[in-house]
């Protein structure tokens with residue numbers, strides 16, 4: 001019996017969905033066992049060491065007594081260990097429903113959107129399915145514009161324990177909303193997020209990852225966009241010892257647009273990995289990617305992004321742009337924008353850079369009386385702010401800025 | 414006020430400043446003219462505390478105290494300002510945020526209270542007017558996409574905000590159109606004060622016509638080779654620097670055409 005199977009058996013009683021759910025959980029576990037852990041040289045995990053995931057994590061619920069962060073000016077929905085806690089959650093505005101995924105689990109495995117792209121985090125998606133015990137289904141009704149951002153605040157977990165959670169977000173036709181994931185967990189958080197943005201809808205999907213310093217974060221994002229749908233995704237990655245964000249986007253309807261941006265800040269031995277696949281499947285779609293790494297200590301940043309234009313993705317327009325600033329001699333970055341094109345008539349541009357803080361900029365600031373460490377913090381903060389500025393909602397943007405400021409004070413000397 | 418004696422500085426193994434001396438009294442405006450690559454910008458950066466330059470010997474004092482051991486920020490806090498020949502663009506930091514941080518860093522270092530946001534904005538608006546700088550630039554990332562002239566106005570705006578004792582203007586006139594040059598020169602003249610002195614580096618007469626320097630120096634090959642009054646500007650405009658380079662090569666005393674040896 002594998003480690004994970006033993007844990008599965010031990011955790012069975014705590015699974016939501018009861019006996020009905022056991023069959024599909026078993027299947028998922030079997031698939032995980034078939035696949036096995038990725039070999040060290042496996043392409044998808046080439047730069048991301050999985051040593052920390054070698055042993056199985058107990059997925060039974062653990063008590064939580066921390067202070068839950070909230071974002072002022074937003075609708076906060078709090079999930080403790082993946083389970084929605086109504087007592088800590090705000091009332092929802094009209095036009096949006098958030099149901100706890102738990103209620104659905106006895107009726108079958110959580111459904112993924114039609115045409116959702118595949119995981120980039122295999123085989124941990126199967127582990128997620130086998131153990132999933134919480135999450136949400138968020139639906140924004142057609143033609144509704146939700147002004148207030150909806151924040152899924154994820155807290156709880158503990159070192160050595162795992163939480164497997166799924167959030168399924170659907171924007172119906174011509175809906176518009178900002179859905180935020182705020183992560184402040186410990187232990188292993190294995191999270192699947194699907195977004196399904198229907199024709200003419202506009203989704204702002206922001207992930208503020210501020211997990212504990214020892215946390216392990218596996219985020220499996222899968223976006224599918226309909227005709228003229230727009231998705232603006234921003235990932236701000238500060239926490240976790242190991243954080244892998246795999247974002248697979250399918251531009252499935254003509255004229256869809258997806259802009260993904262992100263900033264990852266690393267210190268100590270942190271490892272931040274953004275692995276992306278942007279698939280232009282329908283004609284006339286646009287995609288832009290802009291990611292920045294700020295890496296100090298012995299941290300490492302990975303940006304590995306494949307832009308795919310399929311035979312049907314004619315008149316695609318795609319950009320990929322990744323820049324990394326190394327704050328120490330021992331920090332490292334991998335930057336790999338890649339392109340795979342199966343049709344003509346495509347516009348694609350990419351840029352990639354790894355460098356130090358600009359010495360001339362530092363001198364300029366110091367020559368105006370600003371001390372060297374403040375200058376370094378301002379410069380690195382400026383790089384982060386370039387990305388954070390993409391967050392359209394002011395409350396969320398301000399919160400992201402505050403998190404970054406705190407990080408800089410702690411990490412940039 | 415500023416006293417530079419026998420300054421020698423290298424970049425790597427290459428000597429750039431080769432024994433440069435200069436004395437600037439409070440309240441005066443000095444000008445430096447000299448051919449390309451003579452070491453003018455190097456001099457300003459060494460005074461401002463740039464660490465790429467390896468100072469081999471010599472001393473720089475401000476009000477009698479050596480600044481050689483001070484960091485760039487400490488020099489700025491003591492009232493030394495350099496307007497950059499090539500101001501640096503910094504994405505992600507707004508001009509307002511940058512200038513306010515600088516003003517308050519200097520104030521704090523001098524035991525003064527920080528300038529609050531409202532006073533800052535009021536003062537900034539007023540002094541931007543002095544140099545004809547568009548208010549909208551306050552909210553843009555520092556120098557990012559600024560036109561050549563906007564960058565130079567921004568330098569003198571910062572000079573006005575920081576109120577230094579000693580300011581070096583390194584080719585502030587390059588990049589300014591004819592009207593802007595007049596406006597910016599007016600701004601500099603507004604800053605003139607019996608306790609403040611200026612060192613103006615330029616290739617052209619026009620800026621100096623507005624600023625009326627008290628003393629004009631010729632810098633050739635890392636040294637001040639000749640010092641005169643305002644009239645020297647006209648000689649240089651007419652004859653260039655070839656005569657000086659020639660005389661130095663021949664080991665003759667440097668003497669401009671038409672001047673008494």
Ligand SMILES: Nc1ncnc2c1ncn2[C@@H]1O[C@H](COP(=O)(O)OP(=O)(O)OP(=O)(O)O)[C@@H](O)[C@H]1O
Nearest residue numbers: 424429447448449450451452453454455456465498
């Ligand atoms: N960081 C550097 N690395 C290498 N060489 C340098 C550096 N800084 C200055 N120099 C060299 O030192 C010499 C003097 O340069 P400096 O910029 O001081 O000249 P300048 O008198 O200001 O000229 P200009 O009138 O063209 O502005 C030049 O030959 C220049 O190439």
Ligand SMILES: [Mg+2]
Nearest residue numbers: 453454455498
């Ligand atoms: Mg120069």
